[in-house]
Amino acid sequence: MSQEVSSFAQSYKTTIEIANNKASALKKSYLLYILSYITRGLGFAFFFPLLSVMFSEKFILNDAFFWFGAIVISTVVSLIFHWLALEFNYSTDLTDVTHNLRVKLGNKIKTMPLQRLNKYRTGELNSILATNVDQSVLHMGIVAGMGLEALIVPIVIVLATFFINVKMAFAMLLAFPLAVPIYKWSRGKIKVEKIENVKAHSTLEADTIEYLQGLPVLRSINQVGVNAKNLQKSIAKAREVQKKGTLGATLPMVVMITLIEFVFLMVLSLGALWIADASISIATLVALLVVLGRLSEPLANFLAIASVLDTMEIGFKHILGVLRQKDLKINEPILTPKTFDIKFNAVDFNYLDYDNKAMDNVSFHIKANSLTAIVGPSGSGKTTITKLIMRYDDPSCGNVEIGGVDIKNMTQVGLMSYISVVFQDVYLFDDTILNNIRMGKPSASDEEVQIAAQKAYCHEFITRLPHGYETTVGEIGGNLSGGEKQRISIARAILKDAPIVILDEPTSALDTQSEVAVQNALDELIQDKTVIVIAHRLSTISHANTILVMQDGTITEQGSHKELIDKKGKYYDMFQAQQRIKQWNL
Structure with missing residues (x-):
């Protein structure tokens, strides 16, 4: 099973579409992240001239202070930009996107043709409204920021290094050609597993809801526990997919870490040769190794970040699948x-x-x-x-x-x-009898509800209940008999008139x-x-x-x-x- 790996441009476009009226705030956040990581990369690059000055035979204090000051200023500016970028996540913007998205999904569900709505199982819709929205939105700022860090900081450092020492820059570039095929292999592999994982958990959620709703029937035919074949199959499938996904995500990560260690050792070896022929100083090599050590963490985490982005993208896909249904x-x-x-x-x-x-x-x-x-x-x-x-x-x-x-x-x-409809299979909401009847006419008074109940011949049995009209009917009206539910349904229709x-x-x-x-x-x-x-x-x-x-x-x-x-x-x-x-x- 092959799946096309979306480009970052495609993921960005989808994210902006999801953000909707908060898209400008999200774009601003991304821009601030980029500025933050550019200045952070420059701060790392300034280690080279700082250590060169500090370990030079002719130490000049002013030069050392200059480069140290440049590092401090770059770091402070980077922190300021980073703090401002995080405002999208910690202000009301993110929660507004989440809320607005759920409202849009709710409105779409209300207006889309029922024939198309019925193609979704209850658990699938619940997964989209809850899990997919959270997966997609709650990480769209921070995770994207982490991905930008893993991309921008190394690029800035390598570009800055070209102005300091061309040999060192080319040495650092060795990692990129090797990392690209690993990244593509990992994304393709992980995406398939993520899709299977989301699908398996969506099916599990749907089967769990179906199992709970049908539990009385299942008990009557002794199809609970290990005999609940559909639910047991879904649980086993989710376990297998999760196990496969864990193993599949681990191997690319190990390969990437090994690559980083290989580049580190290779640069160390080349540096030793360059020191031997006096091409670079020991201070420059130390600075290079310090920077490489600092870069290893975001580069190693890049595949994990990409995996989260895939989860977000799959969530986006399910959400947009509902939103793009034609009314x-x-x-x-x-x-x-x-x-x-x-x-x-x-x-x-x-x-x-x-x-x-x-x-x-x-x-x-x-x-x-x-x-x-x-x-x-x-x-x-x-x-x-x-x-x-x-x-x-x-x-x-x-x-x-x-x-x-x-x-x-x-x-x-x-x-x-x-139109009023009285179905053969009555659906009552887990609310009071009063509110279930009043749904036929939300503006009706208590007296109007009782008149409708009397006309539907259900007033008598309602008054015999422990709390009368304030009695809760239970999920799907489970606390009432079939005839009682049917008469409440008719009372609702009478009230609607x-x-x-x-x-x-x-x-x-x-x-x-x-x-x-x-x-x-x-x-x-x-x-x-x-x-x-x-x-x-x-x-x-x-x-x-x-x-x-x-x-x-x-x-x-x-x-x-x-x-x-x-x-x-x-x-x-x-x-x-x-x-x-x-x-x-x-």
Whole structure:
């Protein structure tokens, strides 16, 4: 597996893009780092003339003070520039970049097509919002500064040495041609391992969240502990990748340190020869060795710094992958429907990564304030219809209208203000019952929430709970029964009071008593609304104004219950099959 190693220019460009409105502050920080390391390199270079003066046969105190003063001034100026460069990290700039980036990611997640959002597992998104942001941003100043130090200081010293002693400069240059292939080899090797490491840990995080959420089910089928195959596989993979990465990073580091030691010994040997033929003085060689010794640490750390930069870059890549997702286009002008009938006009739709059409030339018209049922086998396109009404994504062909207005001419917030949804699998947030219902209308008073709860037939069981409406429902509503969660979901929809209601078979998984309570709550919800219900039990929708029969992404039949029964087509066969099941005597 080969991976292209990004240049420092590419990494810089990406970093500036991530910094966004703080890019100028980051550029200023980088400039100050560069000035700091230039002056620091000059300070090291001044060791040569200082030691030459101090060990010369004719010692001149003023010359010694001059070069010593030059070193002190260079060091002080370098420290000042370095201190100012660190302001980006220790002021609010860095935290602002982190905060703004998470806000941008949050806004993107809210607006990107749900079809594209659903490609990410929960753990992957959590890793991007938490780990990747921290990896990318929290080190973008300091680590970049360390990388600049390892690059600039040696270059400045070598260039300055050319003005002092050409032979010494060429001796110091010997390390660079040897270091370049080691660096490229290391970057290529480490980057592959970093990508595998990030991917393995992202998968581990996703599998851990999935494991924790599904723990009750896993316990029931004895698939916990060593039997939790997916999680165990992810843990083993993360361990293997981490082990491989540690070994892979160590070898290049050892090679680089060996190279530095080799150059050190080679310069010492050449220096001894040059002293023998009086080309340089002992003082100059001592100065050269002192400077080389000081340079060994940043050069040795350079590969480690490059490794951190690779981690940052991978984090950048994942972040930008989310930020560069295209939002659904809102057409101008923004329009508001006057009525709430729904119309599909020759709609085609494909899910990502699937060749077969999920919808194929689907057209129908749902009248306002009517009840429409959608029936058909699993995978026939029932849920796809409701998703397209909520603009899960745009059709590949055709359009969807509400009240004669193309939904592309509505903002997502505007569109969803017209729609209430009651799902088969209810999601409640780990908050109080009061706040879960109030999500339907955040400005609602406590009294309005209670009225909605009464209409949804859940006020009675709520008042029996230890803390009433202030009772916390637990993660995903785990402290409540299925029927209780469903009625709270309906109370939320009643409080929202949207003109269009979508019901995804909300009673199919309930016991008889809960089903009666939920059905009564639904009767309150759907009064004077345009209602669409996805139905599996055909006996529950015989009173619908219109029934759409789906098969392989197309509408094969539509009409009232009586009309479809008289037609003796697909709907008739489905209805008769369900009636026979009811007659089974176990």
